[in-house]
Amino acid sequence: MNSLENALATLSSWVWGPPLLILLLGTGLYFTINLGMLQLRGLPLSFKLMFQKSGSTGDVSRFSALCTALAATIGTGNIVGVATAVKLGGPGALFWMWLAGLLGMATKYAECMLAVKYRRTDDRGEQVGGPMYYIAHGTGLNWLAKLFALFTLLVAFFGIGTFPQVNAIVDGANIAFAIPNTLTMVALTVLVAAVVLGGIKRIATVATALVPTMAIGYVLACSALLLLNWQAVPGAFALIFESAFNPVAAGGGFAGATVMMAIQFGIARGVFSNEAGLGSAPMAAAAAKTDSPVEQGLVSMAGPMLDTLIICTLTGLALVLSGAWQGDTAGAAMTSEAFNTALSSFIGTKIITVALLFFAFTTILGWCYYGERAVLFLVGERGRFPYRVVFVALVAVGGLLQLELIWLLADVVNGLMAVPNLIALLLLRKEILADTRAYLAARAQAASDPQPA
Template identity: 60%
Template sequence: MNHSLYNFLQTIDNLIWGPPLLLLLVGTGVYFTFRLGAIQLSKLPLALSYVFKKEEGVKGNGDVSSFAALCTALSATIGTGNIVGVATALKLGGPGALFWMWMAALFGMATKYAECLLAVKYREKDAKGNMLGGPMLYLEKGAGKKWLARLFAFFTIGVACFGIGTFPQVNAIVDASYIAFHIPHEITAIVLTILVAAVTIGGIKSIAGLASKVIPTMTVVYVTACVGILINNAGAIPSAISLIVESAFTGQAASGGFVGATIMMAIQAGVARGVFSNESGLGSAPMAAASAQTNSCVRQGLISMVGTFLDTIVICSMTGLALVLTGVWSMDIEGAKMTTEAFSLGLNEGFGPIIVAIGLMFFAFTTILGWNYYGERCVVYLFGERAVLVYKLVFVLLVLSGAFIKLDMIWLIADIVNGLMAVPNLIGLILLRHVVAEETRLYFAALKERVTGSEESTQVKA
């Protein structure tokens, strides 16, 4: 029975994550890239400056700072996908998969900008005075599709409780703590459950506060370790980049433990894992963006697209280059063991694996917190504030049980619900594409006027 159920779920997963959804995801990003004048490239310096610059006059208009909202979104995206997902992509599609991850991220930045812009534009306050926003709100209020909004919220709760939000992350944490520090699974599971309960009871401010400290710190530590591998293998970097680009368009012959990949395998693995890692188009990050203290939906859209840049262009690239430079991608190992081996070879046999283990533990923990918040927002939308406590209790119990569940079936269910969650959101983005374009046009026209007026005022004073 289990075997036939697994095969049935595998068939559904292949259908959902087949070319149509991948084309829809990437195609939406391509459309917004051209419609908005390659905003992810032309306005990236401005977006980066906004991340660290406080907006004036936003008190009361949001729950947390724009930076904290970005960190909350990053807490859900920077996780096992950056460490394990990249390894999986290269195992399936060869070094060329990394190139297609870059392409998915490049166009995904435009998608992330659009969905987070809409989240702030259509957000509203819930019964407790907290901001409620995301695809469910812009599907209902903007696109007038309440049934799609409810469908999105339902799938998101599924992902939070039974997918990315719990079991894979819990499993990564208990495994990493056992491998690196020999802590029994049961002890890790209990401590983790207590920590998750303590943080999530505090709500978005508690989650955002922790994410604002953990995410920047761990990102710097992990990227620094990757840079160490790059420095130790500096002479091989040009040939590694050449191999990545060539493999993207020619496929990769089998070598060592690697089975060989076609161009299509490289594209599919790279795009799918890229989307899993940065979640552009899935509709998750807009729920965090909606909590930001801001007066401008465009400004928050720009800040939010930085998340995709950091997640994939920076962190996933570092992991991918480490795997290619050390030659681990072609060895007969997979998943977290690949990344652990790369760090062991590239840095130090004792120090390298500990960095991977600690990175996995912290990134996976913040992913649990981020998805807990996303699930909560959807529970509030569907059932109201009265259901939040029940949701949090169920979520905490699922975290506890996650350490003892086999993952093959769970990853399949997570993949399926994740894909289903993306469909209503992408429909909403397409229906509201003109709203995104008009808001963008008005914002930059007003910004240009302010700059021109400021320059004229300076000239008059001179």
């Protein structure tokens, strides 16, 4: 097992080396500049469009499509992932998570806009789309589309989709409520099977019900923690900015970190959290009831802001101001320690555990859908049921692996998934810019035209 961990650690360092970091940030920076900071000036329109009905083509509402994507992104990355980034890269990793989130908003817009533009109707009459479709039909690179679908399947099976989420749920339930691991795994498997067998509409229904509730609840809990410790908040921000550009010395249970480690782990965990550039959210966006690719791109763009710039920030501040990042704990236990220190041992542990249970469960549902889209693209309808059986089986055994191993595995397959998608976005950059500018110009013209009396 140690040999496997060492091998995965080496592979992860290679995958998340300078080339991928430059490709991720460079793609987001390109669209940020050429779309005129659309993620900032277009954000009010994003929230306005979110609840508007537009067109009859699609399977779920715009808001439900966003919630399905957020179900997959608001997960252990917001609690365990942030803790892992700060533990390995120091407080400065949070700054690089913010940068990944800000630039990721532009990337998320581009990929979700293309998903609606190139979506297709399958044999069941459902809307299907995502990077494999805009790669295949937009660039003509069928081999790259199949490679993306294969990597998506690996992420669903061995990355974000199963093992990190199940492990977090099992450990959290045992620590906070002394529930036996086996009992948790059985109950979780039954719940997952009951939802995923209903397809996108059932997944979207559950996500629409759970995601807003769990996100608001967690934000309120973190906000209460920060308000009770408001004197330490400015110092926490100062330490984050200082550590982003300076090495952090070892101290307590913290092993020390270089600036490169802060960048690497901050961006890797930021992408793990908001999935901008991975190409996952476009598969959910393609199911939205909308006739405008640009409008769904704008709605989807809000995802990284809600996920990384708000929820991850709140978790990170709790870790830094409480000093938990310098302790001996890691993962969910480290975040629980932060809440225990700032609130109380009883309240803190319960808050983190309940948040983890909901966050991880919805992430499993979202990634089951993504993996299924990949299977259907690769082998067609005959692969749907076998895929669901295998996915549920992996959920059933997901709590048996070690935390360090599953995070390394998740990092590797996440990075591999991002490469084909980012290449496609850059190849299709001209039509992304042209379609966006045409839509914004038409909207501005419509707003300036005199309204009939």
